[in-house]
Amino acid sequence: MKQATMLSGDLDKRILAVILESADVRNEADLTRLVNGPLREVLPHEMLVCGIGGVSPQGNFVRKFLQFNCPFECYEYYAEMLNSDGRVNSPLMQKWREAQEPVFFQSGRDDEQFPADWVELFNKYKMRNIIGHGVIDLTGSQSSYFIFSRLDGEVGPEHAFLLKIITPHLHLALARAIVDVQEFQAFVGKTGKPLSERQSEILYWMHEGKTNWEIAKILNLTELNVKYHIDQIFSKLDVRSRVNAVAKAHELGLLKAPRG
Known part of the structure; x- marks a missing residue:
């Protein structure tokens, strides 16, 4: 009342x-x-x-x-x-x-x-x-x-x-x-380094359950190149597995569908 x-x-x-x-x-x-x-x-x-x-x-x-x-x-x-x-x-x-x-x-x-x-x-x-x-x-x-x-x-x-x-x-x-406001990524993982555009794309396809071979075909890369980027993602997010990388990226709001 x-x-x-x-x-x-x-x-x-x-x-x-x-x-x-x-x-x-x-x-x-x-x-x-x-x-x-x-x-x-x-x-x-x-x-x-x-x-x-x-x-x-x-x-x-x-x-x-x-x-x-x-x-x-x-x-x-x-x-x-x-x-x-x-x-x-x-x-x-x-x-x-x-x-x-x-x-x-x-x-x-x-x-x-x-x-x-x-x-x-x-x-x-x-x-x-x-x-x-x-x-x-x-x-x-x-x-x-x-x-x-x-x-x-x-x-x-x-x-x-x-x-x-x-x-x-x-x-x-x-x-x-807030759409055009810059993302605050100073504290992403131990390195404090934001993900590159390529790494963001790979992270998205990891989230979709794609294998390294499938991601390589989608992005026209070699499997070795994909593995290198995944290692960089692990380092930047301070994780040790794909599951943990996807979970932390989801928590941080880093999962974005590729452009186009």
Whole structure:
């Protein structure tokens, strides 16, 4: 009843403005106008990080991301949470993966509900408060994410309710806006080297269950050449088998059908 009461009067109109403008987003510039206009009217905030990436029990891989009004310390906060293999895994992300509901934290109020070392890191960069949500795809391996920080006042269930309503619309807007954004591959595997176009093609056909001989015929290569590229894929993804290579590539969002 309390939530239904929230959706009345001026707030109703502001939420509708976010939904309508989300439907018109076609690129990053459109998304920027949405974030700095109608979205800030519904969820007043200083900073927003959003993007897409892989989802796993060990953490979330970042594929592409956009940031709005994030100072240097915001980047430092996220950088300190990066694992050696490129996963970002805060206690809030863990909680979100389990519940798939908006999650939030208010420094000084919710400290006892989270690990002390994470709270210390959060306070180190004066983040103040944070709330996040996203949409997981039908495979359960990829998701969007929207992380708002330094909201006006204290963040709480009311903000979570509003974010739950608008996130599906933000998800569709982001999907269109982020198409031309460069992929974040600095932490792919041990080497930190992105796959070449040829290696991406071979990885796709590995995913389709093709043998080295079949891949060689499809791509007009020798089997020896295919094997060389597969060895490079293993090295870059830090895996030792085709099955693990395909699984990790799926998790990282690296599987793409060849052009043409």
